[in-house]
Amino acid sequence: MNAFYCSCHAAAEPKRYAGRPTAVAGSPETRHGVVVTASYEARSRGVRATMTVTQALRTCPELLLIAPDFQLYRRLSKAVFDIVRQYTPDVEVFSIDECWADVTHVPFCGSTSDLAREIQKRLHRELKLPCSIGIAPNKFLAKMASDLHKPQGLTEISLHNLVEVLWPMPVGQMFGVGPKTAERLVRMGISTIGALAAANPEHLSHRLGKRGRQLVELANGRDFAEISSAPEPLKSIGHTITLAKDLSHPEDMATVLMNLADQVGRRVRRHRLVGKTVQLTLRFDSRRTITREQTLPIPTALTEILYDTALSLLHNHLPKAAKVRLLGITLGHLQPEETAILEKHSRTNGTPESIQLSLFSTGSVFEDITGSSQQNFIPSESPLGNALPPPQQRNLDRLRRLSQVTDALRDKYGESIVLRGRMLTQDESQHLREHQTRGTSLQKDILSWPEGGETWPKDGKET
Template sequence: MKLKGGGDLSKSRVIFHIDMNSFYASVEMAYNPKLKGKPIAIAGNVEKRKGIIVTSSYEARAKGVKTTMPVWQAMKLCPNLMLIPPNFSRYKAASQALFDLLKGYTPLVEPVSIDEGYVDATFYLKEGHPVQLAKEIQQRLLDEMDLPCSIGIAPNKFLAKMASDMQKPKGLTILRKRDLKDKLWPLDIREMHGIGKRTVEKWKKLHIMTIGDLANADKKLLEQHFGVNGLRLHERANGNDLREVDPDSIYEFKSIGHSSTLSSDTINEVKIRNELKRLAGLVERRLKRKKVCAYGIQIMVRYANWKTITKSHKVENPIQDEQDLYKESLYLFNIAWKGDYIRLLGISTYDLIEQEHAYKQLDLFNYKEDEKKYKLLETVGQLKEKYGHTIFPQANAQKVEINEQNETLRTSFQRDFLDEQ
């Protein structure tokens, strides 16, 4: 089997990266065809014109509307912009239909977020041509779901991901190793999948301005400044990626949690809350080490008589930091606890998602607030890793006292849609 222009893929894998175009906006247009061809945007607090743009149609993007842009600024750039509140159940249903369609070709489908995933088409193709199959998938998504996508075709996951980003919307791009010098290496280092926006300047200070610079950089320099991740990115920039398409990857970490037996049975609320706070901090550290966030949180309460109960629920946006974990666990604890003496407490998280994909879905309706919060928490986390978890004892104590005065726990949904009614 050969690709157009040469290049034998019969001895390697054929990997597709399917990336839906402007997914939320496209789903809304499929639901209401009258929106097609018009500048639309998904945003929170649309009635009061507050909040942040989650995503927008390409017609809106042509006017300068961008994801995470304040709504007032988007309206200034595009006065006829149509604002639509998010409908997550609708998007999740469309996502399920998308992956069901892909699994109709091969079981080797790996979802990585609500609107993108990998397909290993190597054995499905046999005598077929990868471009023909990709075109068929694109057309079926349009015909059956009215949803556009871009597809990258490559011998591995990294190159397939980079390829799908090269042509949007409705693009179809082949990226082979022999194409690296012309297609991949000239790209700015910020375009490199796996390099976050916050580290771009750090790379550029080392005079690594393009993906080609990274591919040809000294390995010792990379390891010195970026550790094992630097070496991994060097391999990717050279087109090497041995990761397999793994349908079970979303279940790799079924849960992450921590529990602790108290020094003595207690009904003292301050001690209980302090322990929940400590456990939330430990769970945060484990989540960050695994680079995952959680949609689900559960608490376990074991009483002095050894009776054990659990309470759990899911949150709208994935969480990872100590403060959010503490608030959600305290909310569940207040539901579970009936005033009996407690022997053991535990906090666990489930329904986990990789950190890099979770950030795309973090409370975009309060993006600027969350951005500042994330940077602060990231710095605090780094200091705790370096100097120990008790580096901020007074600050931690103060937070617990503040929370004891505030029994009402607020989720991002409540802040955005309920508090301002």
């Protein structure tokens, strides 16, 4: 899709935004005050993504700034993919505004280009959304083709025109090559995709690992990855927030961690998953970023355990006098809730023993399964000096039931209808609960929910 966020607003309010220079951006008072995307009318006037709002307005004084509306983007994204699926069931969602579709076996009277043009016209006619389409024998070339001509482009790349179309392009424009890899390739004398195609695979494997050989294959137009219409199983779910002001007091960081843990837990439970590893991400004012993680004795999706674990990691790894610019929590090693299994060494032969965890067990599940009180799992004292009940003392069954009730209430009446005490503190991280204005283009889990399964409330008022 072309300038997707801006195009969504133009489709929703054409009299206000269609054909005008627009940009979706955050608040100019915070570090979030940057341009996320700009319409093509704004781009022709010099506005670019990642510009600060101040820079963008200086470049284009007539620029119309629009607050993000991720519910609008998700709704139209689903509508786009629904139209594509009317032609083929073999659709792989890549991001909120991109997908691959295998049309090899589509019964259509005309060429592949005719079919692509029909889909393009339908999207514009029915949704008022422009798109560019790439036609190719594989996913890599189709992605490269779709990026060549925007907006409303239709480009075909085949193994016959690969040399003329693809090889002259800078290696940094190749799908799958990030800025750092591009810099390394240029330092190696590989500045174009054609030069990469001619490179020695063994040499690149030595320098870049197995990815080196893969890049040579792609540059030669060889990509054997198949379309996967089934969503990939989620391996992790996380949230991060870049703060408007650097934080130096652990008490303030704890409030941010609570809001992060709350939303991570919400998303994990929404998918009926549990996770085994909690990861804390810290970025300091020096822009140095560290990640630290803790493996849990049993999988969980409980916000309380995510928060306690992240707080413990913060306590153990926060340097003295550090100023924190970004905080993040990720729950990894996800697995279905109903099949969560803990491997325990048998006392008789030392072989792993599979234990099925009851979702409604009572008492101390940690102690019952691990055979220890888990005193070392999470300290009973938080980094802030406030006594926190350790997990073995919690009634996990009560917490699970409480989560089910509060999740249902928040689904129906809004994220702020029920809050934990620390979440009542006025803090910018409370905006994590505003699903209409927060999100990312790669947050695909919400797009994979079944029809009617999207229960996040709009503005906390309606489902």
